[in-house]
Amino acid sequence: MEKKTGYDAVVFDMDGVIFDSERAVMQCWKELADKYQIPDIEKAVLSCTGTTMKRTREIMLEIYGEDFPYDIYAKESSAIYHSRYDGGRLPMKPGVVELLTFLKEDGKKIALASSTRRQTVTNQLKDAGILNFFDNVICGDMVEHSKPAPDIFLKACAELGVAPERAYAIEDSYNGIRAAHAGHLLPIMVPDLLPANEEMQEKAEVVLPDLFEVIAYLKGEGAC
Incomplete structure (x- = not known):
């Protein structure tokens, strides 16, 4: 499989993707x-x-x-x-630090697009020691329309200065995948509480079981 070279940024959801919240x-x-x-x-x-x-x-x-x-x-x-x-006790999903480190070392821009309010997001990222990985943090109280509207992803891309078509979005929820797809990002679904249904299979670029597989996919070693 060819190495993924056609992207400049990755935009993460938080709940269910970064944290097991x-x-x-x-x-x-x-x-x-x-x-x-x-x-x-x-x-x-x-x-x-x-x-x-x-x-x-x-x-x-x-x-x-x-x-x-x-x-x-x-x-x-x-x-x-x-x-x-609170206080750093919220468990992180396996592979979070490894994926963030890979992206940073590969020179990709990284943003967070979470429907959760900004203070909570900032506190949780800070407590987990991963806030500094993110170039921008966009939260639900910073946009007019929530997911499944694409507003939060489009704002994240605008803040990063990248075209949505050159940004992956990592999501676990149906509304998140719908929002990323509507914004013309490249959605990667890593299911959490809900499995990928037929709609998600159609709207996502790929459905992967965990964040380690996301690293492999972005390296060009994973499933298409």
Whole structure:
């Protein structure tokens, strides 16, 4: 297979790609579901994957009704999450540091495009000791439209000074792949909680099992 030379940058999603945070969030909500008898919580939380806090609230109210005390539950879930994972305790996905190091040494630009708000993103990257790898960090509270709209990826490319067509986007969520595809980036899907369905297979350049395989793919040694 030919070596990948036609790209200038890689734009990462954070939750589910860099950190194993989506599984952690799910666990917090499952505990609340047991406590408050909330039905079908896994399906509801999965439907919010890759969206902003605002959109998550809208989705949860659409599912459970306008009288659902989402704000109360979300605050309790957040408290559980931060008590467990703040201060560098949030587990990173295997291969994160290796991939970031490879890209940096290869002279590629690196950005983050996360639907999470900026303060949380910055804190988590800093606590993990990887913030300095990123040339730009674009967050959900910095764009008007959240994923699956392409705004956040287009802003990341603009900040980096690269054409979207010459930037890979690494995503785990359906909304993330939709956003990268709509923005004409080259989407790589590394599934986390949800497997790649037919739509994802069509929209992604490639679906890979982990970040080590992403390194191999970008080197031209992986599957096409």
